[in-house]
Amino acid sequence: MNKTVVKTMEILKLFIDHERLTLQEMVELLQMPKTSVYRMAQSLVELGFLHKTNDYYQLGLTLLSFGMLVAERLDLRQIALPIMQQLKEDTKEAVNLVIRDGDEAIYIEKVDTSEPVRVYTKVGRRAPLYAGACPRILLTFMERDEQQRYIDRVQLVKIAKNTIVQRDTLRDRIEQDRKRQYTVSYSELEDYSAAIAVPIFNHEGKAAAGLSVAGPEHRFSPEAIERMVPMLKQAAQQISTQLGFSRKG
Amino acid sequence: MNKTVVKTMEILKLFIDHERLTLQEMVELLQMPKTSVYRMAQSLVELGFLHKTNDYYQLGLTLLSFGMLVAERLDLRQIALPIMQQLKEDTKEAVNLVIRDGDEAIYIEKVDTSEPVRVYTKVGRRAPLYAGACPRILLTFMERDEQQRYIDRVQLVKIAKNTIVQRDTLRDRIEQDRKRQYTVSYSELEDYSAAIAVPIFNHEGKAAAGLSVAGPEHRFSPEAIERMVPMLKQAAQQISTQLGFSRKG
DNA sequence: TCCCTTTGTTCCATATAATGAAACATATAT
DNA sequence: ATATATGTTTCATTATATGGAACAAAGGGA
Numbered sequence: 001m002n003k004t005v006v007k008t009m010e011i012l013k014l015f016i017d018h019e020r021l022t023l024q025e026m027v028e029l030l031q032m033p034k035t036s037v038y039r040m041a042q043s044l045v046e047l048g049f050l051h052k053t054n055d056y057y058q059l060g061l062t063l064l065s066f067g068m069l070v071a072e073r074l075d076l077r078q079i080a081l082p083i084m085q086q087l088k089e090d091t092k093e094a095v096n097l098v099i100r101d102g103d104e105a106i107y108i109e110k111v112d113t114s115e116p117v118r119v120y121t122k123v124g125r126r127a128p129l130y131a132g133a134c135p136r137i138l139l140t141f142m143e144r145d146e147q148q149r150y151i152d153r154v155q156l157v158k159i160a161k162n163t164i165v166q167r168d169t170l171r172d173r174i175e176q177d178r179k180r181q182y183t184v185s186y187s188e189l190e191d192y193s194a195a196i197a198v199p200i201f202n203h204e205g206k207a208a209a210g211l212s213v214a215g216p217e218h219r220f221s222p223e224a225i226e227r228m229v230p231m232l233k234q235a236a237q238q239i240s241t242q243l244g245f246s247r248k249g
Numbered sequence: 250m251n252k253t254v255v256k257t258m259e260i261l262k263l264f265i266d267h268e269r270l271t272l273q274e275m276v277e278l279l280q281m282p283k284t285s286v287y288r289m290a291q292s293l294v295e296l297g298f299l300h301k302t303n304d305y306y307q308l309g310l311t312l313l314s315f316g317m318l319v320a321e322r323l324d325l326r327q328i329a330l331p332i333m334q335q336l337k338e339d340t341k342e343a344v345n346l347v348i349r350d351g352d353e354a355i356y357i358e359k360v361d362t363s364e365p366v367r368v369y370t371k372v373g374r375r376a377p378l379y380a381g382a383c384p385r386i387l388l389t390f391m392e393r394d395e396q397q398r399y400i401d402r403v404q405l406v407k408i409a410k411n412t413i414v415q416r417d418t419l420r421d422r423i424e425q426d427r428k429r430q431y432t433v434s435y436s437e438l439e440d441y442s443a444a445i446a447v448p449i450f451n452h453e454g455k456a457a458a459g460l461s462v463a464g465p466e467h468r469f470s471p472e473a474i475e476r477m478v479p480m481l482k483q484a485a486q487q488i489s490t491q492l493g494f495s496r497k498g
Numbered sequence: 499t500c501c502c503t504t505t506g507t508t509c510c511a512t513a514t515a516a517t518g519a520a521a522c523a524t525a526t527a528t
Numbered sequence: 529a530t531a532t533a534t535g536t537t538t539c540a541t542t543a544t545a546t547g548g549a550a551c552a553a554a555g556g557g558a
Contacts, residue, residue, distance in 0.1 A: 002257060006292060016314075032518095034518085039251060046255060047258050048351075059315060068371060068374070070316065073308070108310075124313050282547045
């Protein structure tokens with residue numbers, strides 16, 4: 001495993017939180033010698049992973065090309081999109097699709113609402129598995145042993161005002177949601193945002209993805225939730241079926 | 250500039266044309282020792298650039314994350330999208346937006362048609378500057394010296410049945426299109442596909458992007474072109490204006 | 499069931515490349 | 529004109545990569 005490659009990619013990570021940076025700024029953020037940073041940055045520019053304009057570096061278009069390749073090769077995403085579009089029409093809220101990537105969830109598709117207030121989620125964004133309805137539904141239906149190991153080791157960081165940061169609260173929540181086969185969140189990933197999520201199962205009966213509707217809290221009254229849950233479950237069922245999942249019972 | 254980093258990324262390039270590969274397949278394609286390939290592939294997996302499942306490697310989700318960051322940071326794309334959506338409504342054809350990336354054009358936005366026949370373009374895809382209306386409009390309005398140098402050195406490869414592969418033909422075409430301020434292509438990037446493209450100018454008066462409508466050839470009669478060109482020019486003008494371009498005369 | 503082949507993974511001696519301080523180049527501020 | 533800051537290049541030293549050989553695992557054929 002190449003240490004130099006890994007080190008060079010530390011530079012790319014800076015651009016997750018910074019749209020553009022000078023060489024000097026990267027040196028300060030990374031606390032590495034400027035010659036080293038300079039050399040690595042030039043490599044990334046040569047690869048098209050960074051672009052340099054007037055002493056400023058920013059993410060390069062080659063990442064867009066690769067990123068879109070990844071997107072178009074996600075079968076689940078192609079299968080889900082028309083169903084998500086219908087669900088958005090039915091519920092009038094934004095619809096999200098996540099899959100697991102290690103200890104995080106990554107949003108792989110979103111159908112945005114036309115309603116005035118939007119939520120923060122964007123395709124490509126990540127969230128920890130414990131926070132927010134859609135990521136947490138993946139945790140809820142994770143294989144039991146793996147789930148316990150994750151809960152035991154994860155550092156529960158508060159992200160928004162209602163993020164769950166107590167392990168026992170998280171465990172209780174998961175038990176409850178496992179039974180009712182959906183989860184709800186209010187202000188866990190973003191203040192004043194709510195979401196309802198259900199699992200999508202694959203041909204092995206494993207939770208392969210999470211499907212959710214999301215919007216501002218005031219549009220997620222108990223009545224609204226009661227109305228949207230069956231629609232969500234139905235949509236997830238359609239996607240699961242196309243993934244080869246056979247429903248038990 | 251790091252040789253090791255550049256070499257490791259040769260592996261990623263394999264996945265442009267291959268959705269998934271085994272270690273052995275990569276060794277054969279790259280003609281490198283398998284230990285070397287193994288080591289580099291592990292680095293890419295550790296970075297999230299590759300994902301390994303059952304002895305198969307494929308592009309990793311980290312590229313999706315970075316790719317979408319690039320997409321959402323393209324100001325031009327945010328400005329253009331609503332105008333592109335309107336243009337698609339008006340013309341009923343797919344609308345594309347490209348920018349230049351070195352000697353290639355890269356598609357950064359697309360509003361697809363609801364009409365039955367689609368064209369190949371996808372966000373993130375690249376094309377040479379000489380082929381197809383949208384990429385070629387960038388070449389048409391390139392700074393003269395640079396344009397001549399590009400035409401002199403580019404290897405004109407036939408991509409579809411009508412790809413321009415004669416330098417003189419290309420030069421004549423550019424002169425003609427520069428005058429009428431738009432270009433048309435039939436079967437240059439993909440057989441049986443047509444497109445009309447116009448330039449988008451930035452605040453410096455330089456061609457910053459190309460805007461096109463595209464569809465199957467039979468929907469691009471001379472009458473249809475005459476109808477769509479003014480709409481395209483108007484849409485491009487709107488985008489140019491928002492980019493700070495002041496029209497001459 | 500055994501043996502052979504293929505492919506993935508690890509080891510380790512050797513070769514190559516990376517490293518980073520110093521120096522140089524350029525631009526900007528005073 | 530000079531000083532400072534930042535980007536870029538040089539080069540002696542250090543660290544890491546390299547890749548053949550060996551090992552491990554899986555699958556196919558007799």
